[in-house]
Amino acid sequence: MLDSSSLFFADCGFSGGRVSGLGGRAAGLAVSGSTFGSELRDVLIQRWGWLFAPSAKDLGFAVRTSVAAILSLLIAMWMELDSPQWAPLTVWVVATASRGESLSKARWRFAGTIIGGCMGVALIAAFPQQAGLFFIALALWIGLCCGWATFLDGYRRYGFLVISFTSAIVATGAISQPDDVFNVAMARGTYIMLGTVCEAGLAVLFLPNVQKEARARLLGKLQQVTAKVASHADVLRAGRFDPETEGRLLAELVDANTRIEFDVLEMGSGTRRSADHARAVLARLLAVLARAQGGATGIDVDRDLEAARNHIQAIIAPPRHDRFTFRTRSPRHILEAVLNGLRAATGIMGAWLLWEVTAWPSGPAFVSFVALVYGLLATREIPALASSGFYRGAVWCAGVAGIYAFFVVPVVTTPEYLALLLLIPMVIGGLAARAPKLVNHAFSFNMFLPVLIGPSNLMRYDEVSFLNGASAFLGAVIFTRVTFGVVFPFRADSHLRRTSAWVEQQLRFIARGGGQTVHQWLAINAASMVRAVRSCQGVPRDVMLAYMARHLNAMALGLWVIELRDAAARETTPVSIRRRLQVFLRAWFRKGDGAAPLAQTVFLSLRKEPAVEPDVRTALQRLAGDVPPSA
Numbered sequence: 001m002l003d004s005s006s007l008f009f010a011d012c013g014f015s016g017g018r019v020s021g022l023g024g025r026a027a028g029l030a031v032s033g034s035t036f037g038s039e040l041r042d043v044l045i046q047r048w049g050w051l052f053a054p055s056a057k058d059l060g061f062a063v064r065t066s067v068a069a070i071l072s073l074l075i076a077m078w079m080e081l082d083s084p085q086w087a088p089l090t091v092w093v094v095a096t097a098s099r100g101e102s103l104s105k106a107r108w109r110f111a112g113t114i115i116g117g118c119m120g121v122a123l124i125a126a127f128p129q130q131a132g133l134f135f136i137a138l139a140l141w142i143g144l145c146c147g148w149a150t151f152l153d154g155y156r157r158y159g160f161l162v163i164s165f166t167s168a169i170v171a172t173g174a175i176s177q178p179d180d181v182f183n184v185a186m187a188r189g190t191y192i193m194l195g196t197v198c199e200a201g202l203a204v205l206f207l208p209n210v211q212k213e214a215r216a217r218l219l220g221k222l223q224q225v226t227a228k229v230a231s232h233a234d235v236l237r238a239g240r241f242d243p244e245t246e247g248r249l250l251a252e253l254v255d256a257n258t259r260i261e262f263d264v265l266e267m268g269s270g271t272r273r274s275a276d277h278a279r280a281v282l283a284r285l286l287a288v289l290a291r292a293q294g295g296a297t298g299i300d301v302d303r304d305l306e307a308a309r310n311h312i313q314a315i316i317a318p319p320r321h322d323r324f325t326f327r328t329r330s331p332r333h334i335l336e337a338v339l340n341g342l343r344a345a346t347g348i349m350g351a352w353l354l355w356e357v358t359a360w361p362s363g364p365a366f367v368s369f370v371a372l373v374y375g376l377l378a379t380r381e382i383p384a385l386a387s388s389g390f391y392r393g394a395v396w397c398a399g400v401a402g403i404y405a406f407f408v409v410p411v412v413t414t415p416e417y418l419a420l421l422l423l424i425p426m427v428i429g430g431l432a433a434r435a436p437k438l439v440n441h442a443f444s445f446n447m448f449l450p451v452l453i454g455p456s457n458l459m460r461y462d463e464v465s466f467l468n469g470a471s472a473f474l475g476a477v478i479f480t481r482v483t484f485g486v487v488f489p490f491r492a493d494s495h496l497r498r499t500s501a502w503v504e505q506q507l508r509f510i511a512r513g514g515g516q517t518v519h520q521w522l523a524i525n526a527a528s529m530v531r532a533v534r535s536c537q538g539v540p541r542d543v544m545l546a547y548m549a550r551h552l553n554a555m556a557l558g559l560w561v562i563e564l565r566d567a568a569a570r571e572t573t574p575v576s577i578r579r580r581l582q583v584f585l586r587a588w589f590r591k592g593d594g595a596a597p598l599a600q601t602v603f604l605s606l607r608k609e610p611a612v613e614p615d616v617r618t619a620l621q622r623l624a625g626d627v628p629p630s631a
Contacts, residue, residue: 061095070419105158117185120168134171247552250289383490400445506524574611599624
């Protein structure tokens with residue numbers, strides 16, 4: 001007997017099987033919808049997770065830095081400074097997630113601001129009525145600063161760039177009234193000091209116990225990379241050489257070396273020698289990799305590993321009256337420095353000519369922005385690529401600033417209300433600064449948002465002034481982006497060729513007396529190779545692997561050459577041995593690794609000499625390549 005529901009389905013022509021099929025199809029749609037929803041959620045988290053699901057650390061950075069920026073703005077307005085918007089710009093410039101990094105950046109920004117302000121005053125005083133000579137001198141000075149910054153690393157490089165754009169900001173800010181140049185320089189310096197102090201004060205309040213954390217972080221990183229290098233050395237000695245794996249390990253060592261300064265600053269006074277010991281650890285680990293890759297004996301590799309562990313122990317338990325020092329040097333690619341300097345100088349001259357031809361009333365602001373953007377982008381590994389994200393962030397910055405200038409500022413009656421409203425875009429920009437894909441976007445957005453809004457004690461803003469300022473800013477960003485792509489543009493293949501030629505040249509030059517030490521040679525080449533790999537992502541994989549293999553081999557060859565050079569310079573080495581080593585070193589200076597046959601000859605002649613040190617014997621054998629056992 002059928003119930004009413006069965007009769008209904010029967011009258012409608014549905015059989016039980018079809019009803020079951022419909023239910024299965026519905027269940028399938030539900031599963032499909034669930035999968036689609038899961039995929040959509042994953043995509044949203046991947047693209048917008050930095051905004052809607054930030055980590056506690058990222059949110060803390062964004063809120064802390066935004067509050068510091070607002071605080072500096074309110075203090076500048078309370079002091080009735082004429083351009084208070086420059087104070088929060090400084091906060092965003094020096095703000096980093098690490099307390100030590102902020103301290104280092106602020107220190108070099110202080111020094112760069114003072115020197116740059118003095119140079120800006122000097123330029124105006126030297127050429128008060130000669131605009132052509134003034135801009136030629138300004139372009140040459142900025143080119144010199146940007147070129148010399150290429151020789152430095154860390155925030156020392158940033159200090160020279162601060163000198164360049166501070167000189168331009170002070171000098172161009174006083175073009176219309178040269179007699180006020182000193183006041184302009186003092187005002188810019190006041191904004192920067194105020195912004196830096198506010199950022200430092202908030203960091204101290206929100207980042208407690210940084211000393212213990214920095215010490216634990218430094219020791220943990222050193223112990224971690226030591227274990228990785230020791231493990232990889234065993235792989236290399238087994239004959240399993242992988243350029244990609246070793247390249248990643250070198251990148252980790254280079255990054256750890258960069259962080260040493262920041263961690264030691266956080267550790268406080270009395271820990272200066274910890275930085276020297278930490279750098280010595282990384283230098284010894286580089287030597288371990290070079291020796292293992294070059295086929296050194298286990299004794300040589302273990303000796304360097306043991307020395308690295310001893311330096312770590314010296315950080316854990318500092319010896320009394322510790323006077324250990326360790327010096328490193330940065331890679332110095334002269335051609336790259338010249339190109340950076342010429343690019344910056346050409347850009348400043350081009351910006352001046354554009355102002356001169358168009359008679360643009362906002363020309364001085366345009367030139368100032370061009371110099372500032374050049375200095376900011378020059379700190380990036382590939383300025384031409386960073387300029388793309390910087391431009392997008394600038395467009396967003398101008399749009400948000402326009403909304404505030406036209407709709408928010410006119411109705412706000414007190415600075416405190418404006419401060420609360422500014423927290424919204426600032427916190428969002430701070431969160432974006434912690435997302436790797438949006439770093440360059442946030443870089444321009446965060447710094448220039450208060451500058452374009454231009455809050456003042458009058459609490460009113462002329463829309464025409466905003467449009468002039470925004471157009472000068474966007475014009476400067478576009479102009480800089482175009483010049484980076486037109487004036488000596490970056491090409492990955494050319495960069496690799498220049499770096500390879502530099503390595504070959506340095507490999508020959510180290511044979512001369514008074515050159516680099518083993519540790520300096522390895523550190524400079526590791527930093528140069530890591531930078532080349534990061535900068536040349538578009539190069540075919542086989543080309544990049546060949547370059548990496550050659551560069552790593554050159555590092556090992558250089559190590560052996562330096563050990564022979566040092567042995568030839570020691571008075572304790574017998575004269576007969578010293579002369580033969582000197583003959584080989586002169587041949588290496590002329591031919592590079594083309595002198596390998598001579599190394600084999602010298603090795604065979606000294607093979608049975610009892611006075612030959614084991615290191616000299618090993619170095620000659622490695623430089624000579626495979627020596628027949630019966631030789």
